[in-house]
Amino acid sequence: MIRVSVVGAHGRMGSNVVSAVNAAQDMELVHTIDSGDDITAITSGNTDVAVEFSVPSASLDNVLALIRNDVNVVVGTTGWTEDKMNRVREELVNHPQLSVFIAPNFAISTVLAEHFAAQAARYFESAEIIELHHPDKVDAPSGTALHTAHKISAARREAGCAPIPDNTQSDGGSRGQIVDDIHVHAVRLRGLNAHEEILFGNAGEQLVIRADSFDRSSFMPGVLLAVRHAGKTPGLSVGLDNYLDL
Numbered sequence: 001m002i003r004v005s006v007v008g009a010h011g012r013m014g015s016n017v018v019s020a021v022n023a024a025q026d027m028e029l030v031h032t033i034d035s036g037d038d039i040t041a042i043t044s045g046n047t048d049v050a051v052e053f054s055v056p057s058a059s060l061d062n063v064l065a066l067i068r069n070d071v072n073v074v075v076g077t078t079g080w081t082e083d084k085m086n087r088v089r090e091e092l093v094n095h096p097q098l099s100v101f102i103a104p105n106f107a108i109s110t111v112l113a114e115h116f117a118a119q120a121a122r123y124f125e126s127a128e129i130i131e132l133h134h135p136d137k138v139d140a141p142s143g144t145a146l147h148t149a150h151k152i153s154a155a156r157r158e159a160g161c162a163p164i165p166d167n168t169q170s171d172g173g174s175r176g177q178i179v180d181d182i183h184v185h186a187v188r189l190r191g192l193n194a195h196e197e198i199l200f201g202n203a204g205e206q207l208v209i210r211a212d213s214f215d216r217s218s219f220m221p222g223v224l225l226a227v228r229h230a231g232k233t234p235g236l237s238v239g240l241d242n243y244l245d246l
């Protein structure tokens with residue numbers, strides 16, 4: 001049995017993870033921790049893997065505390081910068097057997113959309129991203145959109161693509177945030193859950209790649225897959241595509 005603890009367990013994602021772990025035949029739920037609880041209760045003595053879905057401002061400290069207690073971590077929380085990931089790498093130097101896995105998105109539809117977008121990126125002059133979420137989300141743009149923008153840009157750089165054409169002369173904010181040269185637009189609308197559209201354009205043609213997570217259950221197979229992989233590849237890794245044979 002894989003012994004699993006959940007951090008952020010009372011949240012929208014955390015509570016779904018608690019149910020998914022309880023329903024998994026090969027997993028045992030140990031601790032459920034939320035804001036104000038003592039995360040150091042999660043130790044290698046009681047937990048093999050901690051799943052962390054909290055808030056961007058708390059996630060790094062939670063992950064560092066879990067590493068110090070020799071616990072593998074699967075992270076779904078957003079807000080990860082290169083600086084924060086470097087702090088994790090530094091901490092892992094003293095725990096070389098541990099894995100920390102961060103996924104900007106655990107839904108297969110979105111992971112595939114991003115993969116296809118990276119493949120398509122070099123064939124188009126223009127690329128923009130629209131992400132659409134529920135209005136209770138605290139961060140914009142979404143972690144997924146940031147990750148997708150970097151992937152598209154990396155693919156375009158590698159292929160030697162020309163800069164994306166844009167003759168905008170005045171912009172009151174309506175052109176979105178520029179992330180690694182890609183314009184990213186964020187919509188917040190009651191009724192939505194988590195959605196992403198990646199738009200590519202050439203003269204006379206358009207490709208739209210769209211992924212829709214209508215329900216948080218869509219993230220659970222990816223979370224459980226990551227839990228089952230925890231500890232097998234020591235160090236920090238990012239992205240569920242690591243575990244899919246794409």
Ligand SMILES: NC(=O)C1=CN([C@@H]2O[C@H](COP(=O)(O)OP(=O)(O)OC[C@H]3O[C@@H](n4cnc5c(N)ncnc54)[C@H](O)[C@@H]3O)[C@@H](O)[C@H]2O)C=CC1
Pocket residue numbers: 007008009010011012013014033034035036053054055056058062075076077078079103104105106107143219
């Ligand atoms: N990677 C993925 O596939 C997905 C990632 N997310 C991300 O997961 C994160 C959580 O999303 P939701 O569950 O919708 O948010 P939420 O607001 O419903 O839940 C967050 C939970 O974390 C708790 N929390 C706050 N500070 C904490 C701390 N210091 N230690 C432990 N728990 C703490 C809160 O009390 C709350 O229960 C967000 O960053 C979101 O963007 C959301 C959906 C899918």
Ligand SMILES: O=C(O)C1=N[C@H](C(=O)O)C[C@H](O)C1
Pocket residue numbers: 078104105133137138141142143144145193194195
């Ligand atoms: O807050 C959410 O809901 C989601 N957050 C993640 C993100 O910011 O990319 C993943 C998914 O889009 C849902």
